[in-house]
Amino acid sequence: MTPEPPDVWCGMQHAPTRHSLRLYLSGPMRHCPDFNFPAFEEATALLRSVGHDVFSPAERESLEHLKAHGPGSFSEYMALDLPEVCRRDAVATLPGWEDSHGARIETTVATELGKPVKDFREYLTCFCGMKLHSITYGDRDFLECPQHGTAYRQDPVALIRGSA
Numbered sequence: 001m002t003p004e005p006p007d008v009w010c011g012m013q014h015a016p017t018r019h020s021l022r023l024y025l026s027g028p029m030r031h032c033p034d035f036n037f038p039a040f041e042e043a044t045a046l047l048r049s050v051g052h053d054v055f056s057p058a059e060r061e062s063l064e065h066l067k068a069h070g071p072g073s074f075s076e077y078m079a080l081d082l083p084e085v086c087r088r089d090a091v092a093t094l095p096g097w098e099d100s101h102g103a104r105i106e107t108t109v110a111t112e113l114g115k116p117v118k119d120f121r122e123y124l125t126c127f128c129g130m131k132l133h134s135i136t137y138g139d140r141d142f143l144e145c146p147q148h149g150t151a152y153r154q155d156p157v158a159l160i161r162g163s164a
Contacts, residue, residue: 020051023123024085024110026103027094029057030071037063039094043120047092050124050132050143054092055084077102085109092120 025043029035040058047054060080071077081102085091091110097103107117124132124143132143 020053021089021123022053022087023047023055023090023092023120024081024088024106025054025056025058025092025094025120026085026097026100026106026117028096028100028103030074030100030102032096034063035066035071036094043092043094046143047120047123052123055088057081057084074102078105081106082109085115086113088115090116090118090123092123093117094120 025040025047027036027039027043029040032039035058037058040056044054044056044059057077057080082105085106086109088110091107093103093107097107110117122131130145130147132145135144
């Protein structure tokens with residue numbers, strides 16, 4: 001029998017902290033299966049679970065709409081997305097962003113504006129400011145703070161998918 005995971009809750013889920021940022025999530029979409037919505041949804045949920053305010057272009061329109069009507073023009077998306085990059089504190093990137101023309105433009109604009117651009121996992125921090133690490137306990141995944149062992153009891157992605 002698997003022992004119970006730590007019964008500790010970071011206490012800051014979905015609550016802004018002194019380490020909260022307004023993030024723009026950037027990554028490949030156009031040439032990816034399902035427009036890379038699963039990766040955007042997972043990263044968005046994880047970032048929000050630690051208190052960040054996230055703008056995800058994947059939330060602008062539904063996957064069903066894109067599949068039915070096709071994506072808009074590249075310039076239309078840039079006209080919508082670049083102002084969001086300007087409004088945010090930083091850009092969080094998904095794997096493969098370097099191969100995306102749009103993501104390269106978004107990150108270049110952010111860099112030129114002096115905004116940090118980092119892999120989204122670099123923004124997964126505890127309320128104390130320490131970077132969270134992924135751990136598996138039994139058959140479930142958690143995010144844990146190495147500073148004081150605080151763990152998130154539920155996988156936020158599983159919660160939004162209804163599988164927790």
